[in-house]
Amino acid sequence: MKPSNLFDPxxxxxxxxxxxxxxxxxxxxLGAGADxxxxxSVVDATTYxxxxxxxxxxxxxxxxxxxxxxxxxxxxxRFWYRNKTLNGPEFVVVDPAGRAREPLFDRDxxxxxMSLAADTSFVGHKLPFQTFEFVEGSGxxxxxxxxxxxxxxxxxxxxxxxxxxxxxxxxxxxxxxxGAWEAFTHEHDLWIRPSEDGDSIRLTTxxxxxWEYGTVAYRPGQIIAGTKQRPVLQWSPDSRRxxxxxxxxxxxxxxxxxxxxxxxxxxxxxxxxxxxDSVIPRFDIHVLDVEARSExxxxxxxxPHLLGFGHGGLGLGDGEVEGGRRAPLLRPRHTGRQEHHPLxxxxxxxxxxxxxx
Numbered sequence: 001m002k003p004s005n006l007f008d009p010x011x012x013x014x015x016x017x018x019x020x021x022x023x024x025x026x027x028x029x030l031g032a033g034a035d036x037x038x039x040x041s042v043v044d045a046t047t048y049x050x051x052x053x054x055x056x057x058x059x060x061x062x063x064x065x066x067x068x069x070x071x072x073x074x075x076x077x078r079f080w081y082r083n084k085t086l087n088g089p090e091f092v093v094v095d096p097a098g099r100a101r102e103p104l105f106d107r108d109x110x111x112x113x114m115s116l117a118a119d120t121s122f123v124g125h126k127l128p129f130q131t132f133e134f135v136e137g138s139g140x141x142x143x144x145x146x147x148x149x150x151x152x153x154x155x156x157x158x159x160x161x162x163x164x165x166x167x168x169x170x171x172x173x174x175x176x177x178x179g180a181w182e183a184f185t186h187e188h189d190l191w192i193r194p195s196e197d198g199d200s201i202r203l204t205t206x207x208x209x210x211w212e213y214g215t216v217a218y219r220p221g222q223i224i225a226g227t228k229q230r231p232v233l234q235w236s237p238d239s240r241r242x243x244x245x246x247x248x249x250x251x252x253x254x255x256x257x258x259x260x261x262x263x264x265x266x267x268x269x270x271x272x273x274x275x276x277d278s279v280i281p282r283f284d285i286h287v288l289d290v291e292a293r294s295e296x297x298x299x300x301x302x303x304p305h306l307l308g309f310g311h312g313g314l315g316l317g318d319g320e321v322e323g324g325r326r327a328p329l330l331r332p333r334h335t336g337r338q339e340h341h342p343l344x345x346x347x348x349x350x351x352x353x354x355x356x357x
Contacts, residue, residue: 060084064084069081073093078096079093088107089125092104104156108124109159112159113154117152117154118148129146143156176235181194182194185215185231188211189204189205190213203242211246215231216281224259231244241288244286254270254271255271255272283303
């Protein structure tokens with residue numbers, strides 16, 4: 001894939017330290033290879049080529065096991081991630097409670113199944129996809145992904161694949177565990193709609209730009225690619241309530257970026273705090289009652305954005321019993337220490353007793 005000339009250090013998956021290190025090494029390389037002529041540096045093609053090898057899309061292949069971006073599986077107890085190895089990427093499933101880690105599938109057998117289905121040669125250490133989704137109803141035994149502009153559906157237990165047309169873009173909604181509802185965002189607020197047919201229902205009314213439910217301000221890379229954000233939220237197991245992140249990026253310093261992809265450069269700005277800033281993005285958690293159509297509810301204390309929530313940051317767990325009712329807890333997943341934040345509201349405790357109007 002040709003790298004974009006838009007440098008977006010605010011993207012959540014950008015390996016910032018690696019890019020900074022690459023830039024520093026490139027500068028050192030330029031300085032070391034430059035000849036002095038008339039007090040000015042002369043950089044030849046060999047030096048440029050040596051510096052180019054330190055750019056992220058080249059140097060990244062020399063680093064293995066440097067990042068874990070979890071995708072939590074059904075139930076929130078296990079996650080999978082794509083791991084870089086010196087022999088190519090692999091997909092790993094992790095059970096934190098059981099301290100277990102193993103390959104999600106045999107990449108060589110999957111490559112053979114893909115080759116048979118598509119009549120094209122694939123190899124296990126160069127699988128042509130970086131992410132996938134589990135097929136509903138397969139018990140996490142089948143996956144669906146896009147490769148070579150085609151849609152693949154593969155059984156990762158029996159190792160058989162089917163090839164269809166190009167997969168549609170991922171829909172920006174989160175389906176309820178019982179499959180009856182889809183939660184999505186529109187104009188900064190959270191909505192739900194029946195999965196089959198029916199009118200959409202608005203659950204919140206006070207969302208605003210830079211302080212919205214489930215999403216954040218779009219980053220330049222997302223704007224250019226036309227990517228839609230999937231709301232950051234968690235359904236309760238009984239599909240009656242939603243814990244949704246509300247990110248506050250108001251008054252956060254912005255970072256300007258310029259894209260010169262086209263003839264006329266285009267400018268973008270987006271919230272990006274620096275180490276010396278006193279205002280950083282923070283979020284709290286709102287628990288919404290689907291049946292009561294409530295827009296209030298228990299919430300956790302405002303937390304820094306570095307903690308994260310939803311698709312890998314916080315989990316909902318059982319908490320202490322108060323007055324005969326159990327108040328669920330928010331469990332940070334990224335931190336090394338155990339922190340628990342009881343969810344309490346003005347009119348009840350936890351997901352069992354949401355705020356009603």
